[in-house]
Amino acid sequence: MRVLSIMVAASALTILANFSYAHESHPIPWGYEGDHGPLHWGNLGPEFSLCEKGMAQSPVDLLQSRPLSLDEIVFSYKDAPFHVINNGHTLQELEPISETVKSRYPKHGQTMLHFDKDSTIMLHGDLYLLEQFHFHAPSEHTIDHKHYPMELHLVHHNERHEAAVVAVFMMEGKHNPFFETFLNHAPQKAGEFIEDRSHLINPSDLLPKRRSYYSYFGSYTTPPCHEGVLWTIMHDPIEVSAEQIQKFRSLVGHDNARPVQPLHKRFVLESN
Numbered sequence: 494m495r496v497l498s499i500m501v502a503a504s505a506l507t508i509l510a511n512f513s514y515a516h517e518s519h520p521i522p523w524g525y526e527g528d529h530g531p532l533h534w535g536n537l538g539p540e541f542s543l544c545e546k547g548m549a550q551s552p553v554d555l556l557q558s559r560p561l562s563l564d565e566i567v568f569s570y571k572d573a574p575f576h577v578i579n580n581g582h583t584l585q586e587l588e589p590i591s592e593t594v595k596s597r598y599p600k601h602g603q604t605m606l607h608f609d610k611d612s613t614i615m616l617h618g619d620l621y622l623l624e625q626f627h628f629h630a631p632s633e634h635t636i637d638h639k640h641y642p643m644e645l646h647l648v649h650h651n652e653r654h655e656a657a658v659v660a661v662f663m664m665e666g667k668h669n670p671f672f673e674t675f676l677n678h679a680p681q682k683a684g685e686f687i688e689d690r691s692h693l694i695n696p697s698d699l700l701p702k703r704r705s706y707y708s709y710f711g712s713y714t715t716p717p718c719h720e721g722v723l724w725t726i727m728h729d730p731i732e733v734s735a736e737q738i739q740k741f742r743s744l745v746g747h748d749n750a751r752p753v754q755p756l757h758k759r760f761v762l763e764s765n
């Protein structure tokens with residue numbers, strides 16, 4: 494790790510403050526505690542009303558799932574340079590999008606070929622482009638209302654701008670070298686990001702070996718809580734050490750999990 498930090502310091506590492514992304518620059522401040530916490534999101538402004546009134550919200554408890562034979566998810570994740578953001582809510586890696594996709598996305602008639610330089614998944618016959626991944630502590634989804642210490646979210650969109658999030662539970666266990674490198678590239682302060690073009694990251698290093706999963710339709714777990722999100726939650730957790738969980742928690746500075754939401758008329762499917 495020491496060698497890595499020396500190499501990083503001496504190379505193309507950039508720390509920039511006060512970044513602004515369209516989806517992060519919402520004027521309504523929200524958070525995970527007190528008056529701006531999850532129980533009040535729906536009342537912070539009309540734009541957030543789905544957080545209160547939505548009937549297909551996330552996360553959910555996964556206990557009452559229905560085993561079915563579901564399609565395999567095909568992951569085609571590529572190496573990409575680090576671009577880690579501390580947005581005050583979480584630590585997030587923003588995936589680069591190739592020039593080919595920038596110029597064509599989201600036009601119809603795309604094939605796998607157009608995305609060959611980008612990280613994608615094939616899910617239920619649809620191609621989704623990976624845009625970013627980030628972490629929550631504790632986990633947002635639960636099994637029989639039990640939380641894992643952490644949960645990874647890999648956020649994708651297809652050409653119709655429909656979202657698909659792949660979630661991976663993170664349990665306390667072995668030290669995880671990939672997560673360590675990520676944490677070493679994480680900005681200490683909210684509003685900063687670290688870019689390191691000399692080191693590559695491949696999110697497939699964060700996937701469990703076995704690819705069975707839970708699946709349901711829900712929402713984003715942060716305001717404005719938009720619905721129509723296809724959730725895929727991997728069955729098997731990955732391992733990270735207690736120290737790494739603690740390090741993530743101290744970088745974010747607070748819990749960042751929304752409580753579970755009612756299923757209403759929805760079903761959770763489970764691949765068998």
Ligand SMILES: [Zn+2]
Pocket residue numbers: 627628629646714
């Ligand atoms: Zn998330």
